[in-house]
Amino acid sequence: MNDTKERILTTALHLFARDGYEAVSVSDIAQALGMTKGALYKHYKNKRNLFDSTIQRMLELDSTAARQYGMPEQAFQADESGYDQVDWDDLKRFTLAQFRFWTEDSFACPLRRMLSLEQYRSEEMGKLYQEMVVSGPVHYTADIFRRMMKNGRMKPGDADALAAQFYAPMFLLIAMADGGANDGLSVLQSLIDDFAGRWRI
């Protein structure tokens, strides 16, 4: 029943994440589920609606299950509130949690890949991809840095450039994890420690 609808969603997501939306046929999805394609239309009104549902689910996941990774809510939406008390331990914890979220989470990881495959086709998906894992994290990291400088936790400097410097290794290590690397978490950890050692007060 509703469990089937869920299985369809995640199966479709994993196929979209590997091959891209257009390259996956409704038959492919049905076959992977062991049912006929006609059955899919009892749960989703068409293929596009299935795609949209994965996006919708991600937006919900961001403000709920993301919490279990210890991240601030709506991490990639540049939330303006509640960052004033962020210290270096928080930042490190948030950052490592985000890395695990985008590389290990059974929904977020394939969704990120799917978005990366759709980013050039649709302006909307391109924007979403940027906000989630590219420029978005840079901007809210810069916000955090500005607050930390104001609060005397961080040496003064160009917050935007420092945010790019801080977030860039995470972004690179995510891409390397997609390529099969599995030491990203430990490398990231030491890079964060190194950065904190240079800028913390």
Add this chain to the structure above:
Amino acid sequence: MNDTKERILTTALHLFARDGYEAVSVSDIAQALGMTKGALYKHYKNKRNLFDSTIQRMLELDSTAARQYGMPEQAFQADESGYDQVDWDDLKRFTLAQFRFWTEDSFACPLRRMLSLEQYRSEEMGKLYQEMVVSGPVHYTADIFRRMMKNGRMKPGDADALAAQFYAPMFLLIAMADGGANDGLSVLQSLIDDFAGRWRI
């Protein structure tokens, strides 16, 4: 004649780079060129061969036209020779040239995007993508750093971690350029200067 074959190649590449191989039909390519799809088969024996030709062209471009950007030949193939005399000015020049190459070059830029769209479907394309713009540049940057340390141009340290730190901003800025950012070159320049200031001798 042969100019037509070239127009087909670049037109197909641009469509593949936006939508992905499977999402682009032979009719789409023909229509973008103002000809019928039957004509394409006079120049390429099938759609797959057209895709393969773009890859082949890129491999040739790497060791020829890449030179005009002032980069070492076969930049992404971890060439082992001729790096011994690299100094910080060379490194900065190479790095900025590589950024322009992957974001501005009329062939390399769309090919990089196309590869990113195919990286999860085919192990071969995933490997190529990694070697070209992800782990590949990290590895050969680490090689350069090791040599610079040995030659007394760079303070001693973990070459691999430093290479990740050095290359990551470039990788991030390339992705941001795909999202419409156009200040990548100047940001990258100042990040390189900052890095060199910390590690040069």
Add this chain to the structure above:
DNA sequence: CAGTATAGTAAACGATCGTTCACTTGTCAA
């Protein structure tokens, strides 16, 4: 028990897919 959603199947729909083929045109060498 009768009635009615629900979840699934199998077949069919028109459209489009990649590819081929018969045919026309233009060009250049013999």
Add this chain to the structure above:
DNA sequence: TTGACAAGTGAACGATCGTTTACTATACTG
């Protein structure tokens, strides 16, 4: 001038696409 070849057209091929439909079995509800 003729003949061969290269480049392009347009129609057709079978296969597959996303979607709809008719039908069946199961389970819940009055």
